[in-house]
Amino acid sequence: MGHFASECSSKEKEEQANLTERDDEDQSLLMIETCELNGQSYGQIYFEEPSLMMIDAVELNGVQGEAYVAATSGCLMKGAGWYLDTGATNHMTGDKHCFVEIDDSICGKVKFGDGSVIDIQGFGSVMFQCKNGEHLTLTNVYYIPKLKSNIISLGQIDESGGRILIECGALRVYDNSNRLIIKKEEDDVTVVGVYVDDLILTGSNGKHIESFKQEMMRMFEMSDLGLLSYYLGIEVKQTPDCISLCQAGYASKILEKTGMLNCNSSRVPMEPKCKLKKQDGEPFVDATEYRRIIGSLRYLVNTRPDLAYSVGVVSRYMDTPTVTHMSAVKQILRYVRGTIGMGIVYKKNQEKEELVGFSDSDLAGDTDDRKSTSGIIFFFGESPITWVSHKQRIVALSSCEAEYIAATGGACQGIWLKKIIAELRGDDKVKPVLKSDIPTIGQFSLKFLFCGFQFSSTS
Numbered sequence: 001m002g003h004f005a006s007e008c009s010s011k012e013k014e015e016q017a018n019l020t021e022r023d024d025e026d027q028s029l030l031m032i033e034t035c036e037l038n039g040q041s042y043g044q045i046y047f048e049e050p051s052l053m054m055i056d057a058v059e060l061n062g063v064q065g066e067a068y069v070a071a072t073s074g075c076l077m078k079g080a081g082w083y084l085d086t087g088a089t090n091h092m093t094g095d096k097h098c099f100v101e102i103d104d105s106i107c108g109k110v111k112f113g114d115g116s117v118i119d120i121q122g123f124g125s126v127m128f129q130c131k132n133g134e135h136l137t138l139t140n141v142y143y144i145p146k147l148k149s150n151i152i153s154l155g156q157i158d159e160s161g162g163r164i165l166i167e168c169g170a171l172r173v174y175d176n177s178n179r180l181i182i183k184k185e186e187d188d189v190t191v192v193g194v195y196v197d198d199l200i201l202t203g204s205n206g207k208h209i210e211s212f213k214q215e216m217m218r219m220f221e222m223s224d225l226g227l228l229s230y231y232l233g234i235e236v237k238q239t240p241d242c243i244s245l246c247q248a249g250y251a252s253k254i255l256e257k258t259g260m261l262n263c264n265s266s267r268v269p270m271e272p273k274c275k276l277k278k279q280d281g282e283p284f285v286d287a288t289e290y291r292r293i294i295g296s297l298r299y300l301v302n303t304r305p306d307l308a309y310s311v312g313v314v315s316r317y318m319d320t321p322t323v324t325h326m327s328a329v330k331q332i333l334r335y336v337r338g339t340i341g342m343g344i345v346y347k348k349n350q351e352k353e354e355l356v357g358f359s360d361s362d363l364a365g366d367t368d369d370r371k372s373t374s375g376i377i378f379f380f381g382e383s384p385i386t387w388v389s390h391k392q393r394i395v396a397l398s399s400c401e402a403e404y405i406a407a408t409g410g411a412c413q414g415i416w417l418k419k420i421i422a423e424l425r426g427d428d429k430v431k432p433v434l435k436s437d438i439p440t441i442g443q444f445s446l447k448f449l450f451c452g453f454q455f456s457s458t459s
């Protein structure tokens with residue numbers, strides 16, 4: 001959304017430019033100052049443009065001040081409508097025909113960092129016709145002829161006593177009389193995943209996806225690689241019925257680097273009664289090699305929930321690994337050898353799209369600090385979407401307490417997933433269900449009622 005002064009190619013290094021400065025603790029991409037208009041303070045003014053424009057100074061009726069720019073990813077053209085902006089602190093437009101009344105005596109100039117200047121040539125009111133035939137007047141609107149977008153400031157509406165509600169994919173704006181003046185519902189969703197210079201794009205509307213790709217290729221030098229098939233070591237296979245994810249190639253590389261590509265396979269990643277401890281009296285092994293293998297296995301867990309527990313256990317001994325710890329790691333590698341093609345399948349058009357989670361826990365499984373290990377997994381329909389296996393932060397004094405700790409973590413995970421699904425789908429129909437095997441659930445009157453969360457025991 002911007003660049004730092006030290007990286008500016010259009011300025012000499014010794015020349016001062018009013019750009020964002022580098023701050024290790026708090027990087028700010030906007031310059032914040034106060035602007036005065038006819039002797040009255042109006043706070044910050046933001047100008048939203050389709051390309052990055054850094055403002056150097058603003059002059060309003062002879063008074064010097066600062067103004068701001070908010071860069072946008074969309075192409076905002078004059079006459080294309082009005083845009084709701086949460087960053088702008090004032091309404092503004094570049095179309096004079098929108099005004100029903102305007103004070104031309106309010107004038108000034110805005111000077112940008114590149115030397116360009118635009119004029120502020122008025123301040124007035126704009127009238128809109130609503131769907132029911134009524135008229136709505138928007139006051140305190142700046143007239144800036146060279147501004148390419150028409151902006152409605154949600155911040156200014158809030159300061160004038162209005163209310164802005166954003167929930168379940170809908171935006172509603174009420175005035176100070178509690179009348180609904182703006183309602184915007186968005187059923188289509190576009191999601192972009194970014195890793196360095198690799199992007200994956202998905203959404204519910206093909207036209208929006210294509211428009212986004214064309215806009216990105218116009219602004220940046222990039223290529224469209226088509227339907228996703230490989231991303232960061234994850235192999236993606238898409239068919240009309242399902243989408244499958246696996247890391248067979250990545251797993252083969254792990255086995256090749258560790259010299260176990262042709263080893264005998266194992267049926268389980270870790271023996272059920274395997275108990276490891278930090279000081280077991282065995283000789284030490286190369287800690288660097290041990291950590292490298294563990295790091296590779298942890299990335300493999302992204303598509304292999306069955307490895308979460310065993311990899312989590314051997315990860316606890318990366319400080320001073322011994323021969324026993326390395327033997328446990330090699331057991332995992334032998335299991336990977338026998339299940340190298342396994343992954344996750346996401347079916348389309350499932351009959352039941354329920355969010356169901358499971359939580360479990362051992363008791364004092366860690367022989368060094370006697371802490372228990374929680375296991376949590378959530379399914380959306382028939383497919384797992386998130387899973388975790390980690391050591392609990394406190395020492396549980398009973399198996400019931402350990403199960404409750406695990407269930408609490410599962411409840412938090414379920415609430416988080418519920419909010420994400422509601423945001424993506426635009427509705428709040430999915431109610432998470434958490435199943436746990438707490439043995440004494442019937443002896444307690446406690447219920448998990450977090451945001452519509454349903455809790456049940458499988459014992």
